[in-house]
Amino acid sequence: MSNNLLAGKVGIISGALDSKSIAWKVAQKAHAEGARFVLTNAPLAMRMGEIKQLAEECGALIVPADATSVEELENLFSQATEHLGGKLDFVLHSIGMSPNIRKKKHYGELDYKFFQQTLDVSALSFHKMMAVAERQDAMKEWGSIVALSYIAAQRVFPDYTDMSQAKAMLESIARNYGYRLGKLKKVRVNTISQSPTKTTAGTGVGGFDAFYDYADKMSPLGNAPAEACADYCITLFSDLTRYVTMQNLLHDGGFSSTGISEDVVEALMKMNS
Numbered sequence: 001m002s003n004n005l006l007a008g009k010v011g012i013i014s015g016a017l018d019s020k021s022i023a024w025k026v027a028q029k030a031h032a033e034g035a036r037f038v039l040t041n042a043p044l045a046m047r048m049g050e051i052k053q054l055a056e057e058c059g060a061l062i063v064p065a066d067a068t069s070v071e072e073l074e075n076l077f078s079q080a081t082e083h084l085g086g087k088l089d090f091v092l093h094s095i096g097m098s099p100n101i102r103k104k105k106h107y108g109e110l111d112y113k114f115f116q117q118t119l120d121v122s123a124l125s126f127h128k129m130m131a132v133a134e135r136q137d138a139m140k141e142w143g144s145i146v147a148l149s150y151i152a153a154q155r156v157f158p159d160y161t162d163m164s165q166a167k168a169m170l171e172s173i174a175r176n177y178g179y180r181l182g183k184l185k186k187v188r189v190n191t192i193s194q195s196p197t198k199t200t201a202g203t204g205v206g207g208f209d210a211f212y213d214y215a216d217k218m219s220p221l222g223n224a225p226a227e228a229c230a231d232y233c234i235t236l237f238s239d240l241t242r243y244v245t246m247q248n249l250l251h252d253g254g255f256s257s258t259g260i261s262e263d264v265v266e267a268l269m270k271m272n273s
């Protein structure tokens with residue numbers, strides 16, 4: 001169902017790798033709500049080719065950009081504003097990757113070169129995007145910028161290793177750049193802290209199935225699916241949330257406010273009996 005919430009709005013959506021990606025659902029919903037946008041991903045992800053189907057479905061231009069490269073981001077923002085015929089209303093940062101998680105390194109044996117890559121890809125890239133947008137004056141007044149986070153920024157999830165620090169940094173960048181862009185351009189910047197979700201990045205984390213089930217059992221509403229996360233992104237891009245900024249918004253079915261649930265108690269009692 002469409003409410004034309006983004007009619008006439010234009011933007012950039014990063015991170016759609018395949019149909020499981022959260023960004024993929026955001027693109028489909030933004031298209032249904034009347035937005036036009038440019039899709040972007042790392043050149044490596046392009047080779048997998050699936051993003052082309054999404055671009056066709058949404059009538060979107062694809063501009064490859066490694067989000068760690070300021071030069072490639074400059075090209076992305078200038079091509080996007082040129083193609084879309086003016087400044088942007090919204091930007092989605094949906095990018096995360098940890099070489100330490102890929103190599104299954106536990107917290108005590110993290111490789112520091114990898115650690116820096118994790119921070120660069122998953123957090124600093126958000127600052128770089130906004131710095132490029134600021135320099136190119138690419139955002140419209142009352143525009144909206146959103147990045148995706150995870151509760152491991154605040155709580156310990158041992159297998160999430162260096163991504164926990166990346167998410168903490170990402171949320172801090174959202175607050176600090178949110179202040180700056182709010183003052184400069186009345187642009188808002190927020191992070192959405194999403195439930196565990198079965199995507200390529202999500203399922204790459206060790207023990208994912210267990211913590212997916214645990215979070216589902218702990219959350220009174222159950223884990224929030226990717227489609228619902230996309231809906232939340234749409235509300236943040238819309239004019240209905242113009243004064244929400246510098247926030248980390250929990251989209252987790254109630255997980256973060258629950259101490260223990262009956263479902264978890266029951267499962268533990270079964271295990272112990």
Ligand SMILES: NC(=O)c1ccc[n+]([C@@H]2O[C@H](COP(=O)([O-])OP(=O)(O)OC[C@H]3O[C@@H](n4cnc5c(N)ncnc54)[C@H](O)[C@@H]3O)[C@@H](O)[C@H]2O)c1
Nearest residue numbers: 015017021022042045067095096148196197199200201202
């Ligand atoms: N899946 C989950 O459980 C979950 C939970 C909370 C938050 N998130 C966050 O949601 C966001 C999207 O992840 P997803 O779950 O949809 O998985 P996904 O694997 O579909 O998306 C991650 C994307 O990051 C892109 N990427 C990696 N390195 C890049 C680079 N150098 N430049 C540009 N793009 C690059 C990948 O190509 C991919 O499209 C990430 O920030 C992730 O941390 C995911």
